[in-house]
């Protein structure tokens with residue numbers, strides 16, 4: 223037998239408690255919160271046709287994809303994000319439903335990037351997609367949902383950065399920049415390489431002066447009115463200025479929604495090439511990284527061959543949110559009481575009755591498999607148990623159990639008939 227390598231493949235991770243529990247709690251809390259806004263769950267395949275992403279994901283995503291041929295020779299990939307799959311599902315199955323169609327998902331995604339802190343090759347995204355509504359109300363709802371979810375989980379220090387792809391796209395279109403060059407330039411801007419983007423654009427802008435692209439990032443404003451003024455000052459006009467006004471409106475509403483740390487940046491672009499309008503990103507101050515982002519993609523459905531359908535959505539990086547919370551000193555807020563039940567007699571029905579009672583009250587009840595009190599107690603304290611419940615011959619005879627509180631060291635004999643989690647010592 224060749225020796226098996228025990229390390230996970232580069233960029234992949236084994237997750238064990240407490241991290242695995244914390245991440246699952248973050249996922250569950252997201253599901254509850256998204257449901258509370260009327261989004262419905264979907265479960266999408268991990269493997270999709272590469273074509274789905276090739277069309278409009280943008281150079282960064284496509285370069286970092288796991289692409290391979292399946293046994294039948296199909297060119298498939300591991301999904302690098304879930305919006306494209308959600309759009310495919312919408313077209314195939316959901317488009318005949320009454321509008322709006324609102325869905326949410328939590329799923330693993332794969333990107334072949336250079337691993338580093340907060341950057342993995344397999345990670346979890348939790349997101350929503352809102353199909354069939356072009357008004358800013360849908361975008362604003364996304365912000366309210368993000369606000370509530372981050373409050374639910376207790377993330378304290380984050381900033382919301384807002385932008386609008388319409389501004390850049392309008393300028394680039396007015397200079398007749400070909401679409402693939404636009405996508406590449408937007409990718410460079412997203413990476414913070416504005417000078418490179420300007421150099422690239424200059425070559426494809428039919429002699430137009432593209433220097434305004436360098437000016438846009440100067441307009442970073444928390445104040446909606448100042449944002450519009452700044453846009454005018456750097457030379458934004460016409461349809462592009464209308465988009466600045468729309469962005470300014472959303473910025474104003476975000477403040478009214480109680481999101482305090484929010485600003486708009488006219489030079490902000492997102493690498494995913496399907497974004498067409500309002501975009502946003504959530505930055506964790508503790509982590510110094512983006513923990514989520516999204517925006518409007520009104521042309522993706524028609525690019526996939528469907529009817530023109532407005533759409534907006536976002537995805538949160540669950541692993542990064544977890545890291546950001548840890549950085550803030552966070553602890554999981556709810557934890558079930560953990561009980562180790564140590565039977566010293568072979569009376570399965572009696573043990574089951576006790577375990578069932580406590581489980582009904584919400585406890586985690588783990589039955590220790592050996593009739594050994596001291597080994598059981600060592601196990602319980604090493605695994606963070608709250609109680610040990612011991613069942614010996616005397617207890618069975620008297621219809622009781624002996625309960626040890628492992629935190630306070632208090633001990634009591636409790637009758638099985640009156641056994642409840644709240645009644646433990």
Ligand code: AMP
Nearest residue numbers: 303340341342345512513514515539542
């Ligand atoms: P995107 O789909 O690129 O907009 O990413 C959405 C979110 O996913 C980001 O804000 C991050 O929180 C998270 N994310 C993106 N790439 C990675 C990665 N390689 N590892 C962990 N999280 C990531």
